[in-house]
Each structure stands twice: as structure tokens, then as C-alpha cells.
Amino acid sequence: MALCSIQVNVNGTNYQSVVEPRLSLADFLRHELGLTGTHVGCEHGVCGICNVLVDGRSVRACLLLAVQVDGQSVETVEGLAEGEKLHPIQQAFMDEQGLQCGFCTPGFIMSLKELLDCNPSPSEDEIKDVLGGSICRCTGYAGILRAVQSAVAKMGGGQPSSAD
Ligand code: FES
Ligand code: FES
Known part of the structure; x- marks a missing residue:
């Protein structure tokens, strides 16, 4: 070949x-x-x-x-990390129990990074739309959603609002 x-x-x-x-x-x-x-x-x-x-x-x-x-x-x-300092999305996944076995975590984090790079203040529906593109076999979606919302707040995007 x-x-x-x-x-x-x-x-x-x-x-x-x-x-x-x-x-x-x-x-x-x-x-x-x-x-x-x-x-x-x-x-x-x-x-x-x-x-x-x-x-x-x-x-x-x-x-x-x-x-x-x-x-x-x-x-x-x-x-993503800068030396020992985790990216805010990674840190939020740790802080908010956004992972269980962690197998899905890198994929979620990278798609969420794209979202927050483009839209620092996404609504809950916009976050869920991105989360819907990946599968967590541990079904830890509540923790993942909390982690994203925490990362948004810490990255200065403000409190995400629900899209009506
Ligand atoms: S391993 Fe690539 S989408 Fe599942
Ligand atoms: S944390 Fe185990 S598959 Fe998502």
C-alpha cells in the first residue's frame, strides 16, 4: 500500500x-x-x-x-491543561462529579470546549444540544451538565439561562 x-x-x-x-x-x-x-x-x-x-x-x-x-x-x-493547571472545563468535571469511569470524558470535554470557545454563555438547551452528541454509558449526564454550568460561570460567561 x-x-x-x-x-x-x-x-x-x-x-x-x-x-x-x-x-x-x-x-x-x-x-x-x-x-x-x-x-x-x-x-x-x-x-x-x-x-x-x-x-x-x-x-x-x-x-x-x-x-x-x-x-x-x-x-x-x-x-488543555497548562502544566499542573487543568483547563476550567476539566477542573469543573472534577469538582462537580462530571465523570464516573471517565471513558467518555475526553470526548465530552472537547465538544464542550468547541461550544464555550464559540459561545461563552450558552443556555441550558444549547449545552444539552451538545451533550446529546455523545454517549455516557455510566449515564452521568446530571453531573456533566452541572460541570458545564460551573465552567461557564468560572470562565466569566455568567449564569447560563434556559432558552425559551
Ligand atoms: S468512537 Fe468515534 S464516535 Fe464512537
Ligand atoms: S463516565 Fe463512564 S462512560 Fe461516561
């Missing part, structure tokens, strides 16, 4: 790699770069556990090929 050369910026670091054209972005991150914070669940675009940001937009890393992100910027959960 012919190999492809790609250049990708991941969490601020430039990588040049030679990959098989069939390699998924999720497998590239996990197996080529060792960034195992991106988890893989269903592997067919349903669960949202593999969500990462590509040029700031949330995507399913199991559905995208590594060659499709050639020349683009990818952000994974490993890129």
Missing part, C-alpha cells in the same frame, strides 16, 4: 509523519503520537467518545482519516 506524508500540528507541536491512507485520525493520535487521551468506543461515529478539535471544530476522530488533517491543527484533551 502506498504511504502518504502528512504534516499536522497537534496541541501546538508540528509533526511530520508517513502513514497508511486508511489510518484513522484516532489511531494516528493514539498509536503514532502516543496521545491516548483520545478514547475510541463505537468506531463508527455514534458515541462521540473520540471527539477532538480540528481547526477548532469538533470532529469524530474515528471517522476522519489522518491524511484528511494534513496541514491542519488538531487539539486533543492532552492540550
